[in-house]
Amino acid sequence: MQKKMAYSFPDEVLEQVFSFIQSDKDRNAVSLVCKSWDEIERWCRRKVFIGNCYAVSPRMVIRRFPEVRSIKLKGKPHFADFNLVPDGWGGYVLPWIAEMAGAYPWLEEIRLKRMVVTDESLELIAKSFKNFKVLVLFSCEGFSTDGLAAIAASCKNLRELDLRESEVDDLSGHWLAHFPETCTSLVSLNISCLRSDEVSFSALERLVGRCPNLRSLRLNRAVTLDKIANILRRAPQLVDFGTGYYAAELQPDVFSNLAGAFSSCKELKSLSGFWDVVPAYLPALYSICPRLTSLNLSYATIQSPDLIKLVSHCPRLQRLLVLDYVEDSGLEELASSCKDLQELRVFPSDPFGAEPNVSLTEQGLVAVSLGCPKLRSVLYFCRRMSNAALVTIAQNRPNLTRFRLCIIEPKTPDYLTLEPLDVGFGAIVEHCKDLRRLSLSGLLTDHVFEYIGTYGKKLEMLSVAFAGDSDLGLHHVLSGCESLRKLEIRDCPFGDKALLANAAKLETMRSLWMSSCAVSFGACKLLGQKMPKLNVEVIDETEPPDSRPESCPVDKLYIYRSVAGPRFDMPPFVWTMGEAVRILH
C-alpha cells in the first residue's frame, strides 16, 4: 500500500527537480499537472523547439518562457528543397531575433532550418547576445559573408558555427580573419557550403591551431588536397572532418604527408566533403577507416571498384551517403563488410539523363536489407523497382523507421510485372511497424493508401508524388494514420471531398502541403471558414485565385495549425483563407 505524502515541496525544490527534465514532451506534461507547476516549469525551461515558426509568435514564446537559452526554429515546408516553394514565401528569422534581442540577453544557441536569415539578423545576433555560443544555419539563405564577419568578430565565446547546406552570398573571402586572436573556444566549424573563394586559408589555419577543443571541422571546396595535412596536424583531436577538393596530381610526398596526417587523428570517426576525387589518394584514408562510423561521399565521383575497396576497409560504418556510382556490386560489398550499418542514402549522379548511366537497381537495396541487420533508415534513388523486391526488403528489415524510395521517372510500374507498386509499399508499412517516415514513388493506385491507412499507425511523415486515383486515396491516409504530423503531396488527383471530410484531422497535424492537385479555391475558402485555428494558405504566382471560378483548382496549398492566428508577412502571391480574415493579402 502506498503511503500518501501529505506535504508540498517548496518551489525551489521543484525547480531543481525540473532542471533534470530535458525532453520537451516531459516538460509539456509537467506544465499540465496544475497551475503552479506550469508557473515554475515555464520560468526554468531553457530550450525550446518550434517545428513551424508560424505556429506560434515570438511574443507568445517569450511571454510563456522568459528565460530561454536555446531555440530551434524551422521555417519553410520540406518541399522547398525541391524548389516548389517560391522565393519570398516567408520563413524570416528577423522578427524572432528582434524580439529575443530584448527579451533574452543571455540567449546562447540559435538553430534554424529552412529560414531566411539576413545580414541584419546576423549583425543583431552578434550585438545582442553577450554569451552567444551556437549558431546552426541548416538549409538557410539570404545572408552574406558580411553577416558571418559580424558573428566572428563579436561572439567571444562562440563554440559552434555550422552553415550546413546554406546559400551564402560571396562578398569577401576574409570574413574568417574577423575571428579575434583571443577566440579559442570553437568546437564545431562547418563552412562546407561556401563557394570557392570565400575562405582565407591562413586565417583558417591559425584559427584551427588555437582552438584545442575543435571536434568537428568541415572545409569547403576552396581548400585543396595539399593543404589538408597542414590543417589536420593542427587538429589531431578531430572527431568529424570534411575535406575540400580531394584531387591533385599523384605525388608520393604529398600522399605520404596526407596519410601521416590522417593517421595522427586517433579520434576521427566521421568523414565528408570529397569533391572531385582522385582515387589514388583514397588509400591515404586507410589508417582511419577501421574507426569510421560515418562516411559522406555524396559529392564524390568515385566509381564502383574504388568505392568497394574503400568500403571494405570500414567494418564499423553506421552511416553511408553515396552516389549511385556505387552500383549494385558496391552495395553487395557494403552488405557483406558493414554489419553495423544503420543508415544508407544513395543519390543519383545523373537524375535528368534519359537512360541509366550506372548499374544500380533494386538488387543493391535488397542486398543491403539482407546483409545489414541494424539498417533503420533508407533514402534510395533508382530507376527500377519491383513489388517482389519491396516485399523482400520489408520482410528482411522490419526494423526500418525511415524509408524513402525515389524511382526517378514518375509512375514507373513494377519492371517485372508492369503492375503498380501498391503491394510492395503495402508490405513495407505492414512489416515495419515502427515506420515513422515514408516517401512513395512509382506507379501507385488508391490501394497503396489503403495499406498505409491500415498499417501505418506510427507514421509521422509521408511524402507522395504522382500517385493515387481519387479522393479515396487521401481519405485513407487522413482517416487511418493516427500519428501523422506532416503530409506533403504533389501532382496527385486528390480534391475537395477527402480534405473537407477530414478537416478536423488537420488540427492534429503540424502541416499539409498540396501542390498541382485538384483542390478547388471554393474548398479552400470553406476550409478556412470552418477551421479558424488553421492557417489555410493558397499560393499562386500566376494570378489571384479569385480571378477564376471557385471550382478551379488552386496551384499550391499549405495548411498548418497555429496558436498565433494568420501571418501578416505574406508576399503578394500568398493568400490566407478564412471568415474573420476575409482572404487576407
Place this chain on the structure above:
Amino acid sequence: MGSTSTKIKLRTSDQKVFEVEKAVAVHVIHVHSVSGDILSKILDYCKKHVNSAAGKEDISPEELYEWDANFVKVDQNTLFDLILAANCLKIESLLDLTCQTEIRTTFNIKNDYTIEAEEAVRRENKWAFDMLGV
C-alpha cells in the same frame, strides 16, 4: 476493414471473457496481464469516450471532464493497475489521465486548471512546442 458494429472478444488474466463493440476496442489486444475488474473499468472508460465522441451520448465537455475526475477517484493500487493496463493497451488519453492523477495524488496537488485553461496549455504545447520522432 469491418464496420464499427462488429463485436470482438477479450479474455483477461483471471479467465473472464468480455464481448465488446469493435469501435470501443480499436487495436489487437493482449489482455493476459490485465485482471477482470480493471478491464471492466477500462471498458467503461472507452465506451464513455467513444459514445461521447460519436454523439451517441449527450454529454458536454465539462460533464465528461467531471466524469473522468470521478473515474480516477480510486485507491492507489487500483490507480497503478489502471496505469499499467492503459499503457499495455495503448490507450493514450487514459494513460495521460491516470498518470497525471497519480502524480497529483502522490504530491498532494489539486488540479486547479479550468477545462478551458488546461485545453489552451495542452494546445499550445502540442501545436507550438512539439517534436516529431522522425
